[in-house]
Amino acid sequence: MSLLLLILALLTAAIGQVVLSGVWPAAAGFFDLPLVAVIYCGIKKGPAGALLAGAGVGLFQDALEGTLLGVNALSKALVGYLVGVLGLRFALAPLMSRVLVLAASTVLSRVTEVGILAIMGRRLAYAPYPHLLMTMTGNCLVGSLLVGLFAARGLKGEAMQ
């Protein structure tokens, strides 16, 4: 997948998440599309690319959601970097690995956000743990599906080339 398409996917994920939170808030809380996109970047582009993608899309998401600018960016940059590092050492394409990475990334992202907000003296408006469990489940379902789909398309494209 070219860089342009990757950026487009990241933007679509961020905008889609914001739009979805307006149209169907319950569903929007069920998964984090930008995070899934960053994880995909981590698998495909390595730590540096995923780090930049995570920081960029996170800032974009922060700006759109109106939260403290940098919270999502930091958590997603961290997740992207770690997934990229893991992707260099382990095969993350199989379904089981993908699900594990998605679950762990969701937890890490959310813990990072909560931690940063705590450091910054901000409080969450909701109890994070049930929300975290819900988002983790949703991300595993949606993320494994989307990442699998894009991975299959990528393999097909490579085979054609």
Next chain:
Amino acid sequence: MPQFLRDRRAFFLLIAVVASLFVLMAAQLQGRSASGTESWFLRFASPFLSVASSVTGGGAGVWDEYVNLRHTRARNASLEEKVGQLEMELKKLEEARIENDRLRALLDLKEGMGISTVPSRVIGNNSTGLSRTLLVNRGSDSGVKPNMAVVGSSGVVGRVWTVSPGLSKVQLLTDAAAGTAVLLQRTRVQGILMGGGTDLCTLEYISTLEDVKEGDLVITSGLDGIYPKGLPVGRVGKVSPGEGIFWTIAVIPRVEFNRLEEVLILLRSDIPLPEPPPVKPAAPAAPRPPAKPSADAPGRRQ
């Protein structure tokens, strides 16, 4: 770039990004506005958001319409069912109201006459043949005896003919063998009302010297000892000169016998009359020509 730095490029990049972001956040917390960065992102996202919002808004609208339509359909089916039930209920209530009206009219009649009566329901109707009778659900166990008068809310129906426990046969005014002592209310002229085995009766033995007009009310005279005096029987239909010295007068009964549902039996029989002869099959050789009312005769009244 040295090999050391190249190997850890991503790591240094991470440190740089994390540090920058911390600085950004700290600056925001210290009151410095990041609105420039924020507005840049918002400006950048604005067209995408507008397009996405209009698309999803339209989609949501279509979805809402679809959901509403589905609900409307289900609600429509439920309401149709309810309307059916209510219509049935309404018909029952209407039927009850009509029955109530009939019974009230009978009650008024009963109270007006001052005679003990037995209300009775019509359970059989033979008002189409030459022999015109009704079956009612009261008999000897209710005190009903032969020759008792039977009336409806609009007038005289006939007399009790035969009685058994729980059941009575009523001979209608229009029966071929029925005869009733009557008089014309306007002129007080007396006559005998004879049934003809049709829907009409004939008023006999009224002299052509008497004044009889179409529409005159015919009431019972009480002379036959069966019907109390003054009960309405019918109205004069067609009046024509008969053979000899009497008018041929057709009388339209007030009661519509084939629509009777409830009647009152008057518990009064002053004159014991002989049992009526058994009904013979109608002799086709000697039918009585039915008298027909004129075209301008007054219509029936219930």
